[in-house]
Amino acid sequence: MDYLYLAIDGGGTKTDAVLFNSTGTIISRTIGSGTNPNGMSFNEVTLHFKKLFANLLLNNSIKEIKGCFAGLSGSDHPKLIKKLADCLREACPLPIHHLIVGNDGMNALWSGTNGASGLVMIAGTGSIVYGIKHNGASFRIGGWGYLFGDEGSGYSIGREAIRHVLMTFDHREQTTSLTIALSNYFDVSVISDIVPIVYKCSKDIIAGLVPIISREAEQGDHLAKQILSDASKELIALLQSGLDRFETMPHVVLVGGIWKCRLIRETICTAVSVPLIFPSCPPVYGSIAKCVNEWEKKDEKLLFSLKRQLLKND
Missing domain, CATH: 3.30.420.40 (ATPase, nucleotide binding domain)
Structure with a gap:
């Protein structure tokens, strides 16, 4: 049976969403406004998701979505995760049978590890380290904003x-x-x-x-x-x-615009004696990997097909 999945990477400035099926086809992809609740009300978050879904599901006769993983910034507390999940369900015109909301750091990590555990350092406008251990325990370091943190950003x-x-x-x-x-x-x-x-x-x-x-x-x-x-x-x-x-x-993954700076990139690579992964795919691929690993039995061929399409169209 052909199932449909929804992968979302939501940040403060933009939200990237990909709709794909279990046979390995990306049906549609839309990039919309940011959905971080730290910068807007939950009503605004819902509205942004509604606009996103309106474009993502345009001209598609879809009845339901089997699973959705949404890695969203501003989801660092169980109460916030629940509210964001409510926003997603309210905004989506289709029923979502399985919905998981997590931190956007998960997407960044999994975009380099295909869904496996490891450590990611995101260095863009801000900076943060996010890790997931083999036992599933997670942690974050930094990311305290431009007033108190974001070192090296x-x-x-x-x-x-x-x-x-x-x-x-x-x-x-x-x-x-x-x-x-x-x-x-x-x-x-x-x-x-x-x-x-x-x-x-x-x-x-x-x-x-x-x-x-x-x-x-x-x-x-x-x-x-x-x-x-x-x-x-x-x-x-x-x-x-x-x-x-x-x-x-x-596994160590480095994500963000700072790594385009050759002097910083070479300094880090020389100083840290571990293999470093610079993902070729955008962070939304990490959300795709989570969906495949969660509901499609970690199908590597499926994941490879989706990754190839995403790279081709990115």
Whole structure:
């Protein structure tokens, strides 16, 4: 019998959903608005899911969904997990027979391990380590947000660059090429004019400085090199704290935009003496892997077929 499954990866800025069947065909995929309840009401979360399902299920004569795994950010507490599950059931126009809601870190991990246990470090706008042991026990380290944590993250790197170029404006540090680079990025003629801009802009705008800092570091700017070196040390410490939780060496997965920075990536790979996995698939593949492992008896051929389609269309 041909069963239908729903895989969801939900974050603060976007939600990725894939509908597929048990014969190995991806029927549809939709990317919609974020669904993190920490940034909106549960009514808004439900509304975003409704819009997502309206596009995902368009022109499909589907009557029911056998199973759904939704890895959602902001689901770190049993009460939140229940509320998010209620949002999903209310929003979906079709009955979902089996629904599991978990942390979006699970998707990130499983996108590199095909659903197996291990450790993932997510380094994008923010940073966090999430682990699942062989016995199923899970833990998280970091991810406390830009005010109290997110060490080594894109926001942290961008903030440090801004802080240092403002110090050069005060003649407390030597001016480097970063001053001109940041002036161009924020479109200001005097570097001090970025202050009212950065206090109003979103975190991803500040994190967007990472490619610029990386470029200047590659071209020899000593300040850019130091900022990336300091971020690497923070990420190494974060990763090591996760590895210390395991009795035996786990699979280690690295996910997020920070790993596009060659200097950071090479520093981490040199410092950590374990094989590192950089997933080729987006995190929603981790949710697909969970569905297959949970309800299709870990069918490797099925999983391979779905992964190939996802890579082809991503």
